[in-house]
Amino acid sequence: MAKSFAKIPSVVNEEVKSYAPGTPERTELLETYKKMYNEVIEVPQYIGSEEIFSGVKKEIRPPHDHQKVVGYYHEGTQSDVQKAIETALEARKSWANMAWEDRAAIFLKAADLIAGPYRAKINAATMIGQSKNAMQAEIDSACELIDFLRFNVKFMTEIYADQPISSPGVWNKVEYRPLEGFTFAITPFNFTAIAGNLPSCMALMGNVVVWKPSDKQVYSAQVTMEVFKKAGLPDGVINMVLGDPAETATTCISHPDFAGLHFTGSTHVFKHLWKQIGNNVDIHKTYPRVVGETGGKDFVMVHKSACPTEVAVGLVRGAFEYQGQKCSAASRAYIPSNLWPEVEKQVKEMLATIKVGSPEDFSNFVTAVIDGNSFKKITGFIDRAKASTEAEIIAGGTYDDSVGYFIAPTVIVTTNPTYESMTDEIFGPVLSIYVYDEDKYEETLQLVDETSAYALTGSIFSQDRAAVEVAYKALENAAGNFYINDKPTGAVVGQQPFGGARASGTNDKAGSAMNLLRWVSVRTVKETLVPAKDYRYPFLAK
Ligand SMILES: NC(=O)c1ccc[n+]([C@@H]2O[C@H](COP(=O)([O-])OP(=O)(O)OC[C@H]3O[C@@H](n4cnc5c(N)ncnc54)[C@H](O)[C@@H]3O)[C@@H](O)[C@H]2O)c1
Numbered sequence: 047m048a049k050s051f052a053k054i055p056s057v058v059n060e061e062v063k064s065y066a067p068g069t070p071e072r073t074e075l076l077e078t079y080k081k082m083y084n085e086v087i088e089v090p091q092y093i094g095s096e097e098i099f100s101g102v103k104k105e106i107r108p109p110h111d112h113q114k115v116v117g118y119y120h121e122g123t124q125s126d127v128q129k130a131i132e133t134a135l136e137a138r139k140s141w142a143n144m145a146w147e148d149r150a151a152i153f154l155k156a157a158d159l160i161a162g163p164y165r166a167k168i169n170a171a172t173m174i175g176q177s178k179n180a181m182q183a184e185i186d187s188a189c190e191l192i193d194f195l196r197f198n199v200k201f202m203t204e205i206y207a208d209q210p211i212s213s214p215g216v217w218n219k220v221e222y223r224p225l226e227g228f229t230f231a232i233t234p235f236n237f238t239a240i241a242g243n244l245p246s247c248m249a250l251m252g253n254v255v256v257w258k259p260s261d262k263q264v265y266s267a268q269v270t271m272e273v274f275k276k277a278g279l280p281d282g283v284i285n286m287v288l289g290d291p292a293e294t295a296t297t298c299i300s301h302p303d304f305a306g307l308h309f310t311g312s313t314h315v316f317k318h319l320w321k322q323i324g325n326n327v328d329i330h331k332t333y334p335r336v337v338g339e340t341g342g343k344d345f346v347m348v349h350k351s352a353c354p355t356e357v358a359v360g361l362v363r364g365a366f367e368y369q370g371q372k373c374s375a376a377s378r379a380y381i382p383s384n385l386w387p388e389v390e391k392q393v394k395e396m397l398a399t400i401k402v403g404s405p406e407d408f409s410n411f412v413t414a415v416i417d418g419n420s421f422k423k424i425t426g427f428i429d430r431a432k433a434s435t436e437a438e439i440i441a442g443g444t445y446d447d448s449v450g451y452f453i454a455p456t457v458i459v460t461t462n463p464t465y466e467s468m469t470d471e472i473f474g475p476v477l478s479i480y481v482y483d484e485d486k487y488e489e490t491l492q493l494v495d496e497t498s499a500y501a502l503t504g505s506i507f508s509q510d511r512a513a514v515e516v517a518y519k520a521l522e523n524a525a526g527n528f529y530i531n532d533k534p535t536g537a538v539v540g541q542q543p544f545g546g547a548r549a550s551g552t553n554d555k556a557g558s559a560m561n562l563l564r565w566v567s568v569r570t571v572k573e574t575l576v577p578a579k580d581y582r583y584p585f586l587a588k
Pocket residue numbers: 232233234235236237240258259260261291292293295310311312313315318319339340341342372373374471473502544545546550551
């Protein structure tokens with residue numbers, strides 16, 4: 047145990063490198079990408095000190111080149127999950143008692159490894175396995191993951207420092223214990239950073255973890271595990287399993303020592319898990335913590351005073367970065383009639399300059415969507431819009447899956463504000479627009495609020511402050527992350543704590559102390575310095 051109150055290194059957001067032509071980072075990333083692209087990797091499960099190659103191999107194919115096999119992951123069984131739980135519980139005995147400085151040092155080292163020697167590797171893995179362009183990989187798998195790891199250490203120390211007052215003769219303390227049992231992280235395909243953060247932030251707070259990444263993110267998940275190990279994470283603290291998702295969840299959730307679920311993914315999966323946890327309430331030794339950040343139908347609301355260029359840029363970047371596969375992607379927009387001709391012209395001009403193709407070519411802004419199922423779902427929306435009398439496709443609308451799952455950035459304009467593409471999460475490069483009567487601002491705000499079950503992100507564009515205030519109030523519960531004159535994506539750790547309510551999740555704000563608080567169970571300790579020697583009140587004293 048340390049004999050001092052250590053101060054942690056000061057934390058700032060990791061700088062996003064430019065990858066401009068001629069920069070060393072661009073050369074290194076391209077070389078790493080090409081090298082990795084021509085290798086065939088094998089991804090094992092990580093349970094305790096073991097790397098388990100089950101022999102049941104599943105192909106890993108880049109979404110932008112689906113005939114190419116870049117590796118295999120080894121599928122696990124439910125006995126592997128059982129073993130992961132037992133291994134985690136064993137590791138808990140020492141991990142939960144390790145000094146916080148030691149836990150912090152491991153994750154600070156992991157951050158520095160990603161910032162330095164592993165940066166190109168984790169970015170290349172994200173480009174290959176999840177089809178992110180270089181900039182999207184950099185802001186996710188490098189910068190956001192580094193930020194999570196470093197800022198979480200800062201948040202942890204702030205939590206630990208938060209102590210109650212003590213009256214004379216008494217010393218009160220609160221102790222932030224890890225949860226009793228093991229925790230379970232289930233992570234989505236679309237952010238390497240989220241996948242790394244969910245298990246690691248629980249581990250930082252002294253918990254032990256069974257982590258099931260998405261089968262579509264295993265390529266970069268392996269790099270994350272490699273970094274954690276290199277950073278000195280003791281065996282068994284984070285165990286990565288690769289079994290069937292539903293069965294893995296059942297094995298974990300029905301275990302008596304299941305103490306918490308940290309989930310990010312789609313709403314229907316989270317609702318199912320929530321019910322499953324409820325059904326096991328009599329089995330659990332403790333009430334499990336349940337944190338879930340899920341889907342969105344994120345809006346851009348535009349007032350008649352807004353600048354058309356700012357709106358067009360917000361729409362194009364907000365809707366089409368990473369092919370719209372962000373929970374925060376701008377997905378429905380409400381444009382006033384006075385601005386629509388100019389916004390439409392500029393959006394079309396910008397989209398005409400966007401190139402679609404492999405992330406290996408840095409001039410491609412849009413690459414492939416994650417897999418064939420996703421391609422089918424997204425193009426279904428496009429096909430139905432083509433056939434609908436209520437919708438018109440004004441840009442994009444083309445797609446081709448002969449080599450990779452490529453879909454052109456598509457804009458649907460609809461006369462029906464509750465048309466399916468205005469209400470359902472599409473999770474692809476499709477933006478739907480409803481043009482409203484410029485004088486019906488307040489009615490349209492009500493429409494924005496009531497149209498979707500989700501409440502994740504949203505933005506208001508306006509140069510009229512009073513109109514901003516009206517939207518701020520009217521949309522109070524429509525978004526967990528609300529933006530003024532900006533796109534609704536791109537939350538940064540430490541700056542915009544992230545999460546939504548309603549059908550979008552429990553709003554426990556990834557990238558903040560609020561989230562870490564869910565992974566501790568507080569013990570209050572009162573110590574009386576000089577205990578009483580007489581039971582009687584003063585007025586009863588003899
Ligand atoms: N709110 C946020 O912070 C946030 C961030 C990223 C992604 N998302 C959401 O995630 C979704 C996209 O990610 P995805 O396609 O990976 O989501 P998904 O729900 O398909 O999968 C997420 C994880 O759940 C697992 N899973 C799937 N079915 C399961 C089941 N029956 N039981 C247990 N686990 C199961 C998957 O294997 C994966 O690991 C979108 O809806 C998006 O909005 C939300």
